[in-house]
Amino acid sequence: MAGPVAPEEQKFCLQEVLDTFKLCLSENKDVYLEHYIAGWRGLVKFLNSLGSVFGFISMDAVNKLKILVAYLEGENGSQYVTIQSMLKYELDNGLVDLTKKASNPESGCRTLLRLHRALRWLELFLERLRTSSEDSKTSVMCAEAYNESLAQHHPWVIRKAAGMAFCVLPGRLAFLEVMNVGPPEKVVAMLGEAIPLISEVYQITEELYAQHNLLELP
Ligand SMILES: CCCCCCCCCCCCC/C=C/[C@@H](O)[C@H](COP(=O)(O)O)NC(=O)CCCCCCCCCCCCCCC
Known part of the structure; x- marks a missing residue:
């Protein structure tokens, strides 16, 4: 009776995100926009599974993904295959x-x-989660990671709203469970695999934007 499940109905699974980030890098370390977007889609799925409090965050991410998909599927789509080609074309x-x-x-x-x-x-955040002890609080790890990164680009109201959302994050164990990987040790091992991939994609993009002086785009 059970037919195939539509992708958007499938549960979040960390493995899936790991797989898409693996596909992101070409041989010469260009970043494929299609897989970058797919990775983000997976993360948004995760965020949605945490409840509607996170809706304002996932909505912003979804809007941004839609903008990028429109370029990728638009008439100049061939210019948007990689982040590198997008930058060159738009500049x-x-x-x-x-x-x-x-x-x-x-x-x-x-x-x-x-x-x-x-x-x-x-x-x-994932690095904190990976190395956390059983009694660590996800809300604290999340807030620390946020303050060290995104918060510096957000106005006060957004920081305030984000801080409130962090407070209702599930605890560490429940959080690890939602990743659908198995027991905590397995999640931690998979995070150990996923973080370097995410980190490499981040570094390559960061250097590219820095080279072109684009890190403060309005
Ligand atoms: C697991 C807990 C999830 C907490 C998410 C932490 C990030 C908090 C970000 C708060 C953003 C609030 C929404 C508004 C953002 C915009 O103002 C702002 C600026 O945009 P603009 O220049 O177009 O105006 N937008 C942004 O900075 C982009 C934010 C995108 C946030 C995406 C967060 C996705 C989180 C994915 C969770 C995955 C959890 C880990 C699972 C393995």
């Missing part, structure tokens, strides 16, 4: 607002930068 064609919002407030470059900054939060 060469004056499609990026460099100092203040003007005619291109939703460039691929500035949109991806927001997700890129969030990826740093993820890396810091």
Whole structure:
């Protein structure tokens, strides 16, 4: 009776996110936008499974993913295959607002930068989770990771709202369970595999943006 399950109905699984981040890097270390987006989709699925309190966060991520998908599937989609090609194309064609919002407030470059900054939060948070002891609090790990990364780019209201959401995060064990990997030791082992991948994708993107002076795009 049970037919195939539509992808969006499947439960979050850390393995799936790990697999997509593995696919992100080409041989010469370019970052494929398609897989980057797929990785984020998986993370958003996770966030949604934590409850509606996180809705305002996942909605922003989903909106940004939609913008990128529209470019990737649009008439200039072939220019958006990798983050490297997107940057070159948008810069060469004056499609990026460099100092203040003007005619291109939703460039691929500035949109991806927001997700890129969030990826740093993820890396810091997952590393804390991986090395945490049984009595560690996810809310504290999450807030620390946030303060070291994303918070520096967010105005007070957002920081306040994010802080409130962190307080209702499930505890460490429940959190590890939602990842659908198995017992805590297995999750920790898989995190050990996933974090370096996420970190490499982050570093490559960071250096690329830094080279082109794009880290503060409005
Ligand atoms: C597991 C707990 C999840 C906590 C998520 C921590 C991140 C908190 C971010 C709060 C963002 C609030 C929403 C609004 C953001 C925007 O103002 C802001 C700026 O955009 P703009 O320049 O277009 O105006 N947007 C952003 O910074 C992008 C935020 C994207 C956040 C995505 C977070 C996804 C979290 C995925 C959770 C995965 C958990 C780990 C599972 C293995």
